[in-house]
Amino acid sequence: MEVKAHAEQHHIGIKVYFLVWFALTVLTGVTVWVSYIDFGLLNIVIALTVASVKAALVALFFMHLRHEDKVTWIFALYPLGLLALLIGLTISDVFYRVTP
Amino acid sequence: MEEIGIEHGHVHHIDPAVGYESSKLGMWLFLATELLLFGGLFAVYTIFRAKYPVLFEEQHHELNKTLGAANTVILIFSSLTMALGVASIQKGKRNLLSILLAITIICGVMFGINKYFEYTAKFEHHIYPSTSIFFALYYMMTGLHMLHVLVGVIILAVLLVLNIRGKFTEKYNAPIEIGGLYWHLVDLIWIYLFPLLYLIA
Numbered sequence: 001m002e003v004k005a006h007a008e009q010h011h012i013g014i015k016v017y018f019l020v021w022f023a024l025t026v027l028t029g030v031t032v033w034v035s036y037i038d039f040g041l042l043n044i045v046i047a048l049t050v051a052s053v054k055a056a057l058v059a060l061f062f063m064h065l066r067h068e069d070k071v072t073w074i075f076a077l078y079p080l081g082l083l084a085l086l087i088g089l090t091i092s093d094v095f096y097r098v099t100p
Numbered sequence: 101m102e103e104i105g106i107e108h109g110h111v112h113h114i115d116p117a118v119g120y121e122s123s124k125l126g127m128w129l130f131l132a133t134e135l136l137l138f139g140g141l142f143a144v145y146t147i148f149r150a151k152y153p154v155l156f157e158e159q160h161h162e163l164n165k166t167l168g169a170a171n172t173v174i175l176i177f178s179s180l181t182m183a184l185g186v187a188s189i190q191k192g193k194r195n196l197l198s199i200l201l202a203i204t205i206i207c208g209v210m211f212g213i214n215k216y217f218e219y220t221a222k223f224e225h226h227i228y229p230s231t232s233i234f235f236a237l238y239y240m241m242t243g244l245h246m247l248h249v250l251v252g253v254i255i256l257a258v259l260l261v262l263n264i265r266g267k268f269t270e271k272y273n274a275p276i277e278i279g280g281l282y283w284h285l286v287d288l289i290w291i292y293l294f295p296l297l298y299l300i301a
Contacts, residue, residue: 012187014187017183017184017187018180021176021179021180024176024179025173025177028169028176031294031295031299032299034299035165035298043300044300048292051291051294051295054291055288055291055292058179058284058288059284061183062180062182062183062287063280064277071125072125072128075125075129075132076128076132078132079131079132079136079139080135082136083136083139086136086139086143087139087142090143090146090147091143091146094147094150094151095150
């Protein structure tokens, strides 16, 4: 396996880390704020969307996923697929089961 | 490659670059299993919230939004200091890493203290896991997460001691990066727990 010795350690600028942190803090404020307004069903959609944006920021920048190779991306994404399967299929079972 | 191997003692037979890459990959694989561990609880949460929306809406008011939000801010800040720590040791700044690790650990401890106050306040109001399915899930999910914070703090403390002893350098710092990955996952899970438990509108 030919691996470039230390070129693998990509240096993300310090500025970027602070920007990501700032964005994460602002987004936390947004979720709290939105929770006080009644959007009906949209509330949960907004909450989960904001949470996912935050999670993506953490993974891409703090966890360096942005600079990782394909294998790491597969390792990072496949549990999300399994999770979707787990939650999706369980829900369809619970709510569409015909109880005698 | 030979000399670098000898330099790091314990990895003489492995190309350090390969060792670095594979240890990171191993951590990502472990994080995948962690995500699925919590995933089971998220599935249970989804089902019961869909079944009992009124109960979830009513009972979540018992939770302390302010403490929850404060803990979110603390964990996010600790993720920043962790990421900065990894960046600093990769540039060979060992003392800076020590400071940043210490701040990260303090944040983790503060998170735990807040959780202690939260739990004791709930107990005083006679709210236990057996109170309702909502609180059963609240205790289970935040409890399992708290356990991860605790483990994370212990790992970071060990890394701090090793770093003070001079174990990590610009060239050898994989344990810091891997410990950091674990800490970020703890943050990542809380990012979902906070709105799902504290902020049901």
